[in-house]
Amino acid sequence: MKIEQLYQRFDTCTGVCTDTRKIEKNDLFFALKGDNFDGNKFASQALASGAKYCVVDEKSYAIDDRYILVENVLETLQNLATFHRDTLGILIIALTGSNGKTTTKELINAVLLKKYKTTATLGNLNNHIGVPLTLLRMDETTEIGIVEMGANHPKEIALLCEIAHPDYGLITNFGKAHLEGFGSIEGVIKAKSELYDYLMAHKKTVFVNENDPIQVKQTQNYDQVYKFGLNSSTDTRLEIINTQPYVTLNYNGSEIKSQLTGTYNFNNIAVAIAIGSYFKVAPEDILNAIEAYTPTNSRSQILKKDSNNIIMDAYNANPTSMMAALENFKQLHQERKLVFLGDMFELGNTAETEHQSIVDYLEANNLGEIYLIGENFFKTKVNHNSIKKFQTFDALKLHLQDHPIKDSFLLIKGSRGMALERILELL
The missing domain is CATH 3.40.1390.10 (MurE/MurF, N-terminal domain)
Incomplete structure (x- = not known):
């Protein structure tokens, strides 16, 4: 047919x-x-x-x-989605990156909803099946579509662009994620930049964080760039006021107090503000959207459980995002701090090196008591008695039954497969 x-x-x-x-x-x-x-x-x-x-x-x-x-059913699903998208003629914003895609997508959607009827990727349905399903949810009332694109191998972003035909795009960052599929950080940069390749080949607009040298380099010979960041020369200029415990920033002369923690989330917020500014959303509406956004689904959530306060960031992890979370946690001034880290997956032959690098960082910096969970962390060499290793979650569970945690500030970070949100039940 x-x-x-x-x-x-x-x-x-x-x-x-x-x-x-x-x-x-x-x-x-x-x-x-x-x-x-x-x-x-x-x-x-x-x-x-x-x-x-x-x-x-x-x-x-x-x-x-x-x-x-x-x-072929899959190819037919993809072709139908492209035909539907082109028939409706909707403006499509695509985003990819190693970290922060889903949070950034939700922030962009929150801002644009103040002025437009949007349809955005649900959850993280961002692959060769999820992207077509997102496009097919759009209808004649949709003014802007926001499509998250994920990948763990080269050419996947290129395929998703051929399905979605984006008009605008951005890359949140380039980090050490899915190294098993990409091979190296250079492989990550090349694969994620397939979004830039498509947009530039089709003379579309790219949103670029001027404070990210890789983004700047990858788009340096292209003129349809909308820049944002801390520099005075950007199209949308922002200023960091504070990142502890929540990100507070200055935009257009107004102070925006978000409910997100960490410098890494400043960049996610900055993208949403820049896109809102580009699409002429009123500054006060942008402010309200950012301040009202509450993280969910174990993504940088700040929770309270009995006498403990917790940064729950256990939706996923890779070496770049884990290091960013640890750097942020180090800056928090709290009396009693504990860190729970679970294995990072899909690192291929770099797994041993990357897990040991995290341990080396922990030993060189005082972040309080450390609990490492999983096969990869269990294999690391530890010299500091403040660091405890557990091969399995059940081993951690037994330990916590005998050593309950109270009156502490916790960071919980690990890959999705570790399901570290289960720690909440043990506190």
């Missing part, structure tokens, strides 16, 4: 779904395949659950006209 014909059927559906457990009446179901499943086998179940049509790529499952047979 041609994409134009499929689009006509899509237009009669209420939405798109790839999971039979989440089917809503009159959805268009895409029978995706994975390493351990074949969505074709669930097509009939999708129809029984209320789907109007099912897109399949195995002929034996296409038993009546409710089944739409295509060559």
